Amino acid sequence: MLAGVAALELSNREWTVLELAVLSPMLAATFGGPRLTALYGVLAIGVGVMLGIYDHLFGQSDGGPTAQAVRLGGVAVGGVLAVLVSRYNTRRETKLQNVTRVAEVAQQSILAAVPRSSGGLHFAVRYESAAAEARIGGDLYEVVDTAWGTRLLVGDVRGKGLDAVRIASRVLGCFRFVGRAADNLPAVLAGLNAEVAEVCELDDFVTAVVGQIDGRRLWLANAGHPDPVLVRAGRASLLCVPTRLPPLGLLADATGAIGGATENTVEVTLRPGDRLLLYTDGITEARDPTTGRFFPLLPAAQAALSRGTLEESVADLVDRVRAWSRSTLNDDVALLAAELPRPAGRQRRGPPGG
Incomplete structure (x- = not known):
């Protein structure tokens, strides 16, 4: 100049x-x-x-x-x-x-590190913020080991900002306690619903999906959340419950609406190599800025989760979302992926006398 x-x-x-x-x-x-x-x-x-x-x-x-x-x-x-x-x-x-x-410190304290392996399962998580300056929001995930198997939680708090962070921290704290104490998923949802109803305002709520894996048996309960994705033998499909419950905090009688209702849960028998993806709606609401089309979750999950390690697959899926939206996400994205690993192949025996 x-x-x-x-x-x-x-x-x-x-x-x-x-x-x-x-x-x-x-x-x-x-x-x-x-x-x-x-x-x-x-x-x-x-x-x-x-x-x-x-x-x-x-x-x-x-x-x-x-x-x-x-x-x-x-x-x-x-x-x-x-x-x-x-x-x-x-x-x-x-x-x-x-x-x-x-x-960053708040995120580390609220969203605790998920173990890579637990209960015979492999896990991978990823949190992508819609804002470059922000590192934490209302999306949440957690994995806890219980006497009934490994339990998973992925949820999304309505709204943004510090209020969403406060509610998310309360929900995670409640799940870490109730998830280890309750003997079934409806009881877990009832406890979470009571916590959300206590800490939220009248127009606030939390969508959530809770899963339980015991050996090869998977149970899922859904409270107003997007359906998880199961990738099996290179094919992706949605795991839908017969009856989707309202979001947490909007159930007037949690005990009567959730407790003992088998139609609110779905049971699946897992096979070695199956991969389960739990996510928040930030990934399904990602749009192409040019055409306005939504992100094709099932084809992208099928392509990303069918190869590589679980961590590489989740990273690949996030890259696909970023490329589709050109790094202009409208909402935060939380991903929790679980895999039932294949058993290690038997070693070949050497020749006689070898």
Whole structure:
């Protein structure tokens, strides 16, 4: 910017444009800190002084010393303002970094690390935020070992912001206790519903799907949440319950509506190599910005979860969502994948006497 102003000033004798040198510290305030901005402010004044001497602007012609002093004074005032703006931007960026670090710690405390292996199963999780600055929201997941098998939870709190984070933390804490104490999935949903009804406002709720895996038996209960996906032998299908319950917090009589109702759960016999995907609606609501089409979950899950390790498959699915939406997600995405591994092949015996 300084070079351009100097070249324009030196290329003609009719125009006096050295006051445009103030654009240099203003531009520096956008990209650099206060020290770099102050340096360019001093350079702008220096360039203005040298151009004024070169063009004889300090003489009695062309307004005289008073006009040149006004030009340089404008450059100096602009430089001071640019330094102040740069200082404000630097403090704001530092505050944003501190808030981001606090959010990361909060996410680690709320969304505890899921073990890669538990109860003879393999697990992989992924959380993708719709906002680049945010690291946590109302989406939640958890895995706990119980006397009745391994229990899974994936849920989504209505709304965003700190209220959603607060509700998500309460739901996860409740599931870690109720999930280990209740003897069936309807009882788990009843406990979660009571917790949500206590902490939520009248217009808040939580959609959730709860699963239980004991050996090769899988039970699922759904409370207003998108149906999980089962990938078996390279084919993806939805696991739908006969009767989908309302979201947590909207059940007036949780005991009567959930307890003992077998139509609210679905039972599946797993086979070695089967993969189960639980997710939040951020992935199904991802759109192509050009065509507006929704993300094709089943074909994408079938292609991603049919090869590679479980972690690689989940990462591949996230890459497909990012490519489809061009990294413009409308909502957060939480993914929890479980796999019933194939048994290790028997080793061949050596030749007799070997």
